[in-house]
Amino acid sequence: MKYISSRDKSVRLSGAEAILLGLSRDGGLLVPETVPALTDVDMNTLLGMRYPERSGYIMSLFLDDFTRAELTGFANDAYGEKKFDDGEAAPIVPIDDAKTRLMELFHGPTSAFKDVALQMLPRLLSASLAKTGESRNVCILVATSGDTGKAALEGFAGVPRSKIMVFYPRDGVSDVQKLQMMTQEGNNVGVSSVVGNFDDTQTGVKEIFSDESFRADIDKNGWFLSSANSINWGRLLPQIVYYISAYCDLVNDGSIKNGDEINFCVPTGNFGNILAGYYARKMGLPVKHLICASNKNDVLTEFIETGVYNRLREFFTTASPSMDILVSSNLERLLFDISGNDDKLIAGYMDALNDTGSYKVTEKILAKIQSVFKCGSCDDTRTKEIIGRVFREKHYLLDTHTAVAYGVLEDYRSAAGDDTMTVVVSTASPFKFADNVLDALGEPYNGNGFELIERLELAGKLTAPAPLKGLRGKPVRFEGSVEKGEMLRVVREFLRG
Numbered sequence: 001m002k003y004i005s006s007r008d009k010s011v012r013l014s015g016a017e018a019i020l021l022g023l024s025r026d027g028g029l030l031v032p033e034t035v036p037a038l039t040d041v042d043m044n045t046l047l048g049m050r051y052p053e054r055s056g057y058i059m060s061l062f063l064d065d066f067t068r069a070e071l072t073g074f075a076n077d078a079y080g081e082k083k084f085d086d087g088e089a090a091p092i093v094p095i096d097d098a099k100t101r102l103m104e105l106f107h108g109p110t111s112a113f114k115d116v117a118l119q120m121l122p123r124l125l126s127a128s129l130a131k132t133g134e135s136r137n138v139c140i141l142v143a144t145s146g147d148t149g150k151a152a153l154e155g156f157a158g159v160p161r162s163k164i165m166v167f168y169p170r171d172g173v174s175d176v177q178k179l180q181m182m183t184q185e186g187n188n189v190g191v192s193s194v195v196g197n198f199d200d201t202q203t204g205v206k207e208i209f210s211d212e213s214f215r216a217d218i219d220k221n222g223w224f225l226s227s228a229n230s231i232n233w234g235r236l237l238p239q240i241v242y243y244i245s246a247y248c249d250l251v252n253d254g255s256i257k258n259g260d261e262i263n264f265c266v267p268t269g270n271f272g273n274i275l276a277g278y279y280a281r282k283m284g285l286p287v288k289h290l291i292c293a294s295n296k297n298d299v300l301t302e303f304i305e306t307g308v309y310n311r312l313r314e315f316f317t318t319a320s321p322s323m324d325i326l327v328s329s330n331l332e333r334l335l336f337d338i339s340g341n342d343d344k345l346i347a348g349y350m351d352a353l354n355d356t357g358s359y360k361v362t363e364k365i366l367a368k369i370q371s372v373f374k375c376g377s378c379d380d381t382r383t384k385e386i387i388g389r390v391f392r393e394k395h396y397l398l399d400t401h402t403a404v405a406y407g408v409l410e411d412y413r414s415a416a417g418d419d420t421m422t423v424v425v426s427t428a429s430p431f432k433f434a435d436n437v438l439d440a441l442g443e444p445y446n447g448n449g450f451e452l453i454e455r456l457e458l459a460g461k462l463t464a465p466a467p468l469k470g471l472r473g474k475p476v477r478f479e480g481s482v483e484k485g486e487m488l489r490v491v492r493e494f495l496r497g
Contacts, residue, residue: 003033006028006029006336007028011028015066015128015233016066016127016131018030019124019128020128020138023227023232027206027210028347029231038285047258050088051088051245052080054244055120056073058244061283063237074123078120083108084107085465092249095424099420100409100423101250101423101424102423103423104426109154110147111429112151112429113273113427115154116238117237118152122156135222137224138161138226139162139164140152141225141491142165143205144166145168145173146172147177147427153191157185166181166190166191167194167487168193170193171317172198174433176449181478182477184478192481193482198324199311199315207488208487209225211488214492230275231330236275243264243280247262247285250262255421261288262422264290264424265293265412265423266290267320267323269297270325271329274373275331275333278290278334278372289418290373290374291409291422293375294376295316295320300375303331309349311326311357311358318379318380322428374412374416386403387430400437405425409422434453438455443456
């Protein structure tokens, strides 16, 4: 299994090399040259496994320079009860609806779905250093819209031969998300906010990756750059697992029969989470549609409906900040696959996006996308209405991102008449966005993060996750804020420290 660049398919790397590199040096994203098929034997085997075993099995199909036993060992470490409070990484729960299930991905150490991948990635990366004979140490650079940053910090804190630097938009994350990052422990971690939005932050990190002079300088001092964002295949691969695992769990509990089609509805920003579902479908998982749910920053909805991707639009700060994104990086991987690995076409699209702010795909590509993906958007007013209604009627407390997906699913079913069993991908604990969830419940939502968490416990009749309650009293370590143009200087100083 080799990995090629979406902008130059002559690039061919092993799985370990792709994980270490993160982003191809031509700016493209690394993708598997072929996607392995799930056979009937595979599915029957997976049905009888627990989540860590499924994880090792599925990842071994993509990483032939790792053994299945090795990968299963990583998964047992990553998803054990010490890490995930439910004892499972991706439990399926009913929500008083025969045709709807929620896949809860927020039971990890930072209470967000990014934990599922970012508890695995450090293990994959450390092993890849040894497998490739890499003598340099690795500096992980992360741009986050909220959840990736803390999950990456938690995953890489204390990992030998690594440092991790996280940048987040100063006014674009929730108070709890900010506090999680500012109080991060570990001698190999760094955090800074950036003046601007997530796209400014993400662009700044990409520019650092593309700076050949900087890479040459740090190479002399024994460092190289890699990524923990979903541009890294080692981040995306563990996410494919939970789509397949969800299907197995539905078969095992009698909700569906093996072979039945299901839908997934996914709150989407950078397109990595829903793309993992696309790869699971391409492997042969019986997925009818992937429903792409956007908030008011509905650039993906517009693209799926029209074939035009236009980042030159107003940016909104919303109640679902992890989706406040106008440049969805992982869409490049989808376009590369659907175009038949046409690297020149994809490079042209990405150049146009960079130079003019937009591109338009061919009618043939758009038709293929629309055959798989459905879409919709949900603004803050409707999001909060859904949170309040679902809590009153179904006694389940949604976070702001999951509520967006729930609303888009309601709209899709109403318009399409599709009653296929659908799994809503629930990406975060409501306690991470306590102010907006309290507002949705008609409760006071002014105060600091700790007060809001306690109020939400009372209002929601729930206990907040221990990692969030444990933030009280933790010392703040990282309060710096920089302009986008200063990010490179921050990384230089971080590596000198």
